[in-house]
Amino acid sequence: MSAVLVEDVSRTFGDVIAVNRVNLKVERGEFVTLLGPSGCGKTTTLRMVAGLEQNTGGRISIGDRVVSDAEKGFFVPPDHRQLGMVFQSYAIWPHMTVFDNVAYPLRIRRKSKAEIEQRVMATLRLVEMDKFAQRPAPALSGGQQQRVAIARALVFEPEVLLLDEPLSNLDARLRTQMGDEFRALQKRLGITSLYVTHDQEEAMALSDRVVVMHGGHILQIGAPEEIYQRPVSRMVAAFFGSPNLLDAKVSACEPEAGTRYFQLTVNGNGWQGKARASEKFEPGESVLILVRPESVRVGDQAADGALSWTGKIVSSIFRGPRTSIAIETSGVRINIEAPAILGLKVGDQVKVAVPAGGAWAIRPEDAQK
Ligand SMILES: Nc1ncnc2c1ncn2[C@@H]1O[C@H](COP(=O)(O)OP(=O)(O)OP(=O)(O)O)[C@@H](O)[C@H]1O
Ligand SMILES: [Mg+2]
DSSP states (O other), X not given: OOSEEEEEEEEEETTEEEEEEEEEEEOTTOEEEEEOSTTSSXXXXXXXXXXXXXXXXXXXXXTTEEEEETTTTEEOOGGGSOEEEEXXXXXXXXXXXXXXXXXXXXXXXXXXXXXXXXXXXXXXXXXXXXXXXXXXXXXXXXXXXXHHHHHXXXXXXXXXXXXXXXXXXXXXXXXXXXXXXXXXXXXXXXXXXXXXXXXXXXXXXXXXXXXXXXXXXXEEEEOXXXXXXXXXXXXXXXXXXXXXXXXXXXEEEEEOTTSSOEEEEEEOSSOEEEEEESSOOOTTOEEEEEEOGGGOEESOOOOTTOEEEEEEEEEEEEOSSEEXXXXXXXXXXXXXXXXXXXXXXXXXXXXXXXXXXXXXXXOHHHHTO
C-alpha cells in the first residue's frame, strides 16, 4: 500500500485547468518532489493532497483511506487527514516561544500536559532545537525558524509530511545546509515526504524520485539521475541547465547487452557516433541527441564510437571552479562546462569528445512536448 495515491486528479478554477489528470504514487518512507516552472500546478497538487483545495476530478488516498473522490462527492477535511505541513512562509507564531509553537498542534488536539511536554521536547531534540525551547520564536535565525516549523509539522506524527518551497526564503548557503539536514532527518525517521520546489538542484539533491510538471501535466517521473540523464522529452531535458540538443538520423539500432537500453549509431551534420536510447529506433528515423555540457571533454582523444567535434571557441565565461565555453563547428554550436584549469580562450581551436554513455537519444515527436 502506498502512503499517498493520486489517481487521475484534476483541478479547474473557472476556465483555468491548474492540474490536469495527474497520477502519482508515493511509497512509505519515500521522498518525492514536484518540480516545475511557476504556475505548473505544484502547489495546487499539494494543497489537494492536504485537503486545502478540493479536486474537481479523480481520487486521492492517504494510506488505505480514500480522502477525496470527486465523482462520489466525498471529501475528508484537512484536520482529519493526519498530515504535517510546512510552507514557504514558515508561519511560526511570533508571540509564542519555540516550545509553544511546537506544542500548538497537540493543544488543539487536547493532549495532556505531560504528553505535550514529552512529545514537544522529543521532537525539538530531533531537529536539535531543544536548547531553544523557551526562546521567543522571532529571536531565531531563518534556518532555526525553519526547524521549528518542521518540528511543529512532525510533532503529532503525521503519516505524510507536505512541504511547499520550505527553503526558498533562505539564502543559498543556508538553503543547501537546511536541505541536506532535512534529507538526513527524513531518511533517519523514514518520514514519507511530498515536497514542492521550482529549484532543479534542490529537487535532485533531496529526492528519491522527482515528478517533472508542466502546464498542469506530469511530463516524467523518475529518480533524479534518470530525469537528468535520460529525459523522455526535449522539455524535460531543457528544464535542467543549458543542454546540447542536436538533430541527427539513426543509421543502426541494437539492444545494449545487459541493460534495458538500445545502442544507436547516429549521423548529424558532419559528425557521427553512438548514443543510447530507452526505445527501439528504425534506421532512417530522426532523433534528437542530448549531450550535457559537463559530459563533453576538451582535448580528449575520441574513443571508438564517441561523438567528437573540432571547432573554435566562440565564447568563454570563467565561473571559478569551471569555465563555460561554446564552440562552433560546421553549423553546430556545442556548450561545454570545462575545468577552469584548462585556461580556454575565445579563438582557440579545440578538439572535443563525448565519452560513451554521454549521448542520449530522444524521439522527435516526444521532443515537441
Ligand atoms: N485560487 C485560484 N484561483 C484561480 N486560479 C488559480 C488559483 N490557484 C491557482 N490558480 C492557477 O492555477 C495554476 C497553477 O497554480 P499553482 O499555484 O499550483 O502553481 P505552482 O506550480 O505552485 O507555481 P509557483 O512555482 O509559482 O508557486 C496557475 O495558473 C494559477 O494561476
Ligand atoms: Mg507554488
